[in-house]
Amino acid sequence: MARRQGSAGLLGMLAEAQRQQHRREEEQRRAAAEQRRQYERAQREAQRAAARGEKEALRAYQQGREADLAARTAELDARVAELRGVLAAGLSGPAFRLSETSGRVEVPPFDPGPLGTPVPMPDQNRYLVPPLTGAQAYDPAARRWWDEQAAQARARFEHDWYAAQAAEQDRQRRLAEYRAGYEAWAAERRQLAAGQVGQAAQLAEQVRAGAAEAVVELFEAALRWRDDWPEGFPVECELAWDAGARQLVVEWELPPYEVVPAVARYRYVKTDDSEAEVARPATERKALYRAVLAQCALRVLDVLFRADETGLLDSVALNGVLTAVDPATGREQRRCLVSVAVERAELLAVALDRVEPVDCLVDGLRGRLSARPEKAEPVKVERSTASVGSVAPAPAAAPAGSPGTADGSDEPDLFTMDPIAFEELIAELFRRRGLVTRTTARSGDEGVDVLAEDPDPITGGRIVIQAKRYRKTVPPTAVRDLDATMSRQGANRGILVTTSGFGPGSRRWVDGKPLTLVDGPMLVALLQEHGLRGRLGSPVPPAERRAEPAVLSPGENAPLPAEEVAVAFRTTGAEADLTLLLLTADGVVRDDGDFVFYHQPTAADGAVRLRPLDGTANVRLGDLPDAVRRVAVSVNMDTDTGLTCADLGDAELEIQSGPAAWRFRPPADPAISAMLVAELYRHNGTWKLRAVGQGWSDGLAGLARTHGVDVA
Structure with missing residues (x-):
């Protein structure tokens, strides 16, 4: 028994020692495996962190591109809003007042706008690569990989930093140029203000005296006074004053079709890192351009009538013109895209802040607007500045053998001429133009002052002529009466001659009808052309004439x-x-x-x-x-x-x-x-x-x- 017990005890001790050895080996194996797994996990985490940093950088870059294109799209939207508000901007501003603008020009403070904002510098913290941790910090392969990532991050940071520095320097340069331009502009404005002192009273006196040049200068100043037209809009005009009709004729330079952006928005394409332009629909662009032209016309009319403090204007004839290339010849030519004639009461009755510009211009004011302004398709001109003669033209040389003076003081004044003598003068005028004429009796003339016959066998016929010695604008009723008289007389043409002028209503009435209107300046020019004498009003004494130069x-x-x-x-x-x-x-x-x-x-x-x-x-x-x-x-x-x-x-x-x-x-x-x-x-x-x-x-x-x- 004792021997067996001793033998069993030894074997058990050996077995226990073997198990412990096995456990130690297993623990070492498990520890090594766990260490290997931790290293692999740390390496994968480092890789994920680097990838995550690259994705975040890529995402930030793409977001920056999208934000930039969104800002550019917002600029397009702002431009379109500005174009839709051309008329509203003009209505909201103050009216031109000669007495208030003389010698005092407001110079707004310098506003750098976006150029006043410095370019932000890149944040270096956003370019840092996460550090290695644990066992990976001692692994040579992980260290090499981390060094490569850190070098790439530093390179990206340096590239972005130098790019931002260059952008900031460019901003400062453009800001300095903009400031210098503003200083020059402000100095010019102050010089103009200094030169205007005392001119307003003199100009107002000349306007009250009826000087045509002064009237033109007054209203040209009113049109050029406002500088808040959108970019790309010319502020160029030509004016003529018809004193007889109390009508101002204006040719206003219109903006080209290109002021309406052809691009509707910008879109970022991530797949190839590019930007795409989304075109504005052609119908939208054309409609907006027509609305812009209508707004320009209404705004100009509003400026003129609001600037007329003394009620000088009875009407305004406005032509919106554009220099365009003629597709037939390839040459530039002036084309009228807008034409309208408006009387004072007619425009003042319109609430311009609540109208649709195109409808108001075409339907409300019976103006003409090009159906295809993008093609510069012209419309018929209501009245051109070239057709307006001088209010008091220089007298023609007197016929041989007739008395005369250098200043034309012997010219008969058409305003004070005897009515019968005036009719005889008109009859003689058309007689010299090749017609057979006779004046009618003072009673029972049925609205006819002169009857004329054109002897041409093909184009000839009977013509009725009505003569009006007026100082004020001939009313449209006189024109309509002539139209009825022509029908009663069986005539194929009617002519109304006056010493004054005609308003827009009269000119619209004769449009397309066999009626001709001859105003005062045209009458004087015809008389001179055919060797007859006549003037409108008293001649200017030599002492009162403006000295030259x-x-x-x-x-x-x-x-x-x-x-x-x-x-x-x-x-x-x-x-x-x-x-x-x-x-x-x-x-x-x-x-x-x-x-x-x-x-x-x-x-x-x-x-x-x-x-x-x-x-x-x-x-x-x-x-x-x-x-x-x-x-x-x-x-x-x-x-x-x-x-x-x-x-x-x-x-x-x-x-x-x-x-x-x-x-x-x-x-x-x-x-x-x-x-x-x-x-x-x-x-x-x-x-x-x-x-x-x-x-x-x-x-x-x-x-x-x-x-x-x-x-x-």
Whole structure:
């Protein structure tokens, strides 16, 4: 028994030792396996973290692209909203008041807008790669992988940081340029304000006296006064005043079709990291453009009638014009896309803040609006500025053997002429035009003053002529009565002649009918053409005539009657050089050869010649190339002397064109050393003169650089 017990005890001890050894080996194996699993988990976690960082960076980049395109789309939406609100913006602003705007021009404070916001710098924390943890921190492969990821992150950060730095520098540069432009603009506005002192009272007096040029100047100032038209909208116009009809005829430059964005929105395509433009539907774009044109017309009408403080206007005839390429010839030509004539009471009865612009213009005011303005399809012009004659034209030379004076004082006044003599004069006028005429008896004439027969066997026939010696606008009832009289007389044409004028209602009535309206200025021109005498009102005494040359104010313009223009600049103070620049429609020279100065005194094959020593120049407008749309006349000081335009003394620019001449005294501004004094410019096929007075503080270099001359 004892032996068996001892034997069993030894075996048990050996077995127990073996089991413990086995357990130790198993524990070591499990520990090694667990360590291997932890390492693999840590490695996978590091890989997931890196991938997660890349995905977040990619997602942030894509979100940035989407945000950028969304902002650009918002700009498009804002532009469309601005176009839809052209009329509302005009109605919300103050009316032009000559007495309130004289000598006081508001200069708003500098507003940098988006340029005032610095470019944000990238955050380095967003580029950090998560650190290695646990056993992976000691694993060489994991360390190499982490180093690669960290290097790539640093490279991305440095790239984005340098890009942001470049963007910030560009923003600061553009902000400085914008600020310099604002300072120049503000200085120009203040100069204009200084030059306007005392002019308002003088202009108002001339308007009250009925001076046609003063009336035109008043309403042109009203149209140019507001500077809140959308970008791309020209503020150019031509006006004529028909004193007899008390009608202002306006040609207003319309914006081109391109002001309506062709793109509706921008879309980001993630698959190939690109952006796509979604086009605006053609029907929407065309409808918006028509609405823009209608709003422009209504806004111009509103500005004019609101600016008429004294009730000078009975009506306004407005033509909206656009320079477009004729598809048949390939040449540019002026086309009328909007035409409307409106009487004062008619427009004031319309609540413009609650109308649909197109419906109001076409249906409410019976105007014409192009059906396809995007193709520049024209409409019939209501009345052009060229058709408006002078209120008191110069008298024609008296027939041989008849007495006369230089000022035309012997011309009979049509306003005070005996009624029978007036009818005889009208009969004689049409007799000289080839008709067989006779006046009717004073009683029983049935509304006919002169009966005429056109002897032409094909186009001839009977014509009834009604003569009205009026000082006020002929009412539309007189035109309708003539229409009825023509029918009663069996005539195939009717003519109404007056010493005054006609309103829009009368002109609309005769549209498409065999009726002709002859207003006062046209009547005087016809009389002169056929050797007859007559004037509208008393002649102006010589002592009251405006002396030549005429004095121009800043911004004032005048037509040039001749193609030969002489320019002379004189000063009793410091010396200054006269220079001229030949500019395109974009306001820049075609090349350096268009810069005429001391060392280059000719341009355009001699069409422009400068005599530097005596400060004079000659311009042959007819010989200038078609690409030259403006000739800028400027003076500049020698910047090395430190002198400015304030040192010029009694400076004066004189421009002569044929028998007409003008003087302009540029402002004596101590902040500038070069000044654009005046410009000759093309307008509707004719050349005109405008006084300017805009300056540059850096002298000739700034003047040249602004107009595209290489001064490097």
